[in-house]
Structures are given as C-alpha cells and as structure tokens.
Amino acid sequence: MTTTPPSPSLVPTLPGRYYTDPEVFRQEQRHVFEALWFCAVRGADLERPGAFRTVQVGRESVIVTRTRTGGLRAFLNICRHRGARLCLEESGEVRRTLQCPYHAWTYDLDGRLVAAPNLTKMPDVDRSAYGLVEVALREWLGYAWVCLAEEPPCFEETVRGAAVERLGDPAAVERYGTEGLALGRRVRYDVRANWKLIVENFMECYHCATIHPELTDVLPEFADGYAAQYYVGHGAEFGDGVQGFTVDGSEGFGRLPEVPDGQDRRYYAVTVRPTVFVNLVPDHVILHRMFPLAEDRTVVECDWLYAPEVVASGADLSKSVELFHRVNTQDFAACERTQPAMASRAYRAGGVLVPTEHHIGGFHAWLLGRLGEPPA
Ligand code: FES
Numbered sequence: 001m002t003t004t005p006p007s008p009s010l011v012p013t014l015p016g017r018y019y020t021d022p023e024v025f026r027q028e029q030r031h032v033f034e035a036l037w038f039c040a041v042r043g044a045d046l047e048r049p050g051a052f053r054t055v056q057v058g059r060e061s062v063i064v065t066r067t068r069t070g071g072l073r074a075f076l077n078i079c080r081h082r083g084a085r086l087c088l089e090e091s092g093e094v095r096r097t098l099q100c101p102y103h104a105w106t107y108d109l110d111g112r113l114v115a116a117p118n119l120t121k122m123p124d125v126d127r128s129a130y131g132l133v134e135v136a137l138r139e140w141l142g143y144a145w146v147c148l149a150e151e152p153p154c155f156e157e158t159v160r161g162a163a164v165e166r167l168g169d170p171a172a173v174e175r176y177g178t179e180g181l182a183l184g185r186r187v188r189y190d191v192r193a194n195w196k197l198i199v200e201n202f203m204e205c206y207h208c209a210t211i212h213p214e215l216t217d218v219l220p221e222f223a224d225g226y227a228a229q230y231y232v233g234h235g236a237e238f239g240d241g242v243q244g245f246t247v248d249g250s251e252g253f254g255r256l257p258e259v260p261d262g263q264d265r266r267y268y269a270v271t272v273r274p275t276v277f278v279n280l281v282p283d284h285v286i287l288h289r290m291f292p293l294a295e296d297r298t299v300v301e302c303d304w305l306y307a308p309e310v311v312a313s314g315a316d317l318s319k320s321v322e323l324f325h326r327v328n329t330q331d332f333a334a335c336e337r338t339q340p341a342m343a344s345r346a347y348r349a350g351g352v353l354v355p356t357e358h359h360i361g362g363f364h365a366w367l368l369g370r371l372g373e374p375p376a
C-alpha cells in the first residue's frame, strides 16, 4: 500500500483496526467505559422503591436500585458468595430485597447482606463485609451516571463541563429543566457498528445534506456541512417559515419555561464523552445513551423528553418524534454501511477528515490519550 502525501485540508482518521479489533475494544472497556462517568439509567424509570435495572458498563454488569428511602444506588451485579449474577433481568421490581438465585444469599436495596441460609450458624461471619460492591453514582439531567473507577474523575469537569464547554454558559443546559421532563417516547436502536463511528457521525454535519433531508429543511445552515454544533454557544437556527422542530416544520409544543428568547428557535447538540448526546430544542430534549456491547455492536437508547403536561395531555407527539427518529435511522444506517469497510485493506491506514470534520481529530486524540497510545 502506498501512503498518500498529507494535504493540510485532510487530516487522517484512526486506522481501521480501531473499529474492528476486539483487543482495542477491550482496552476501551477498561480505560474508557469503566474509567469515566457512564450514563446508565433514567431515574424516573426506577420510580418505586425496589425497582431495579441492570446495565452493561464496560465488562461489568451493574445493577441500579431505587432504595426504600427514595435514593438511587448502584452495585456490581455479582453475588458475594460464589459470584453468581444476582439479577438476570434487564429490569424489574422487588419488594425489599434482592435474592441470589443460586444459594439464596439476600441483600437489601442498600446492598447489605441481610440473610443467607445457615448464616446464624456462622456467628463469626461479619455480614457487613459481604455486602454488594458499590459503584459511584451521580444524578444529572434526570439520569443516573455511574463510575466503576476506584477514584472517579471529577463529575463537574468531565460531564457537566462538556455542556459548559459546548454552550459557553453553565446555565444554558440547565434552563431546559431536563430532570423535570417526562418521557414521551423511547426508541432502542441495535446498531451493527463500532461506538466511535456513531460519535464521529454525531460530531459532523458534512453528511447532513446527503442523508438528512428533513433535518436540513428545518435547520438550513446544516445543509452547508457547517459544523454548527462545534462553535461554542452557537445553536443552529430554524429556517424561515419553520414553526417547530418537527418532521415537516409544523408547530411543536410550547417553549419550556426557562428557555430564554436567545435559545428559542435554535437547536443545540452536546456530546458528553464517551457515550451521551444531548439535543436541545425549545420544546423538548432528546437524549441518546450508547451501550457499546462489542467492537461492532452498539445499542443506542434514545429518549424524547417533554414538559410533563404535554405528555399527560396525550398530545400527538408523532411529528415531533419522527424528525429525530428519521435522523437516527439515517445516521445509524450510514454507520452500519461503514463498519464492514473498517476491516478492508483499503482502510488499513484509515480515511481522512475534511476541514468541517477536523474537530473529530480532537476526539481521536482524546481516545488515544485514554488508551495510553501515541497519536496515530
Ligand atoms: S452465588 Fe449467590 S448465593 Fe451462592
């Protein structure tokens, strides 16, 4: 293979093996998903005490529970006796305790070992030493973010900081009141592509004119391939005549109460590395959570969140949801079309980024830094 001489307009991407090599994915599980804050579940999905959900975070299964006092706790989903997986279901609800299906060791919702067969015949056992292994948890935007690291990185810097850096104002994201919104729709996409292809796709709009006709009708500046989402504080403005962020530009719902005039009629996108995208429009918030399951498979859960009264009224959300559902479908199809090519000899040295994609190089540098590798 010959290497093409560099041209300042074109910056190299990562080589193809970063998207196909199981060993690279294993290193990412270790140094990215298990090391950083990972957005696991929406708090309102665990409404009542005893509700739980299990999620895959890197190589670990994590269980998030709603406790009797109303808080959220996260634990490794592993029994301390002989290691059976405690909860096999993705979600469920128990009354007071989680019982291991193997020998019935039983834990309360705060992870304490409360009972085990014959435990009373072992008076020397200190139960408090055999509680479930706790995982750090923070709540933000109405979601539980968990971190498996022994010493989690600063949440303010690495999570909230992403929104501040993008929007240029610490208050901007908070004005949407995301934690108080109600779930209007959730769609789960099982994408046959590496998680980084999905991040890279979300970070650029060079493809918008080609594959997103509905989106570029609503946000005409996206038709230029302009990476509007990466100019600090800039939100793409709705086109003239567009009434709302809907599939046909028809009217949406009332503006969320704290969203100021300056943020009205605009779309803002924030990437919170490694696995979250937040999309802000005047009347709703769309939040994507990625669950990278293999080097070539990523589940994406996308939530459309509206003012509680909009959801309670039974209003027809279909035109509102349809716009970004189409965008998702178009984007994920593009990622799936790209994934097989990552293993081709044509992509051994990677591809190139055009100027409106150059900022993706920052994501690559960040990733290589996490993996402890020199720039490609
Ligand atoms: S492995 Fe859980 S009770 Fe034995």
Ligand SMILES: [Fe+2]
Residues within 6 Å of the ligand: 201, 202, 207, 208, 212, 327, 331
């Ligand atoms: Fe897209």
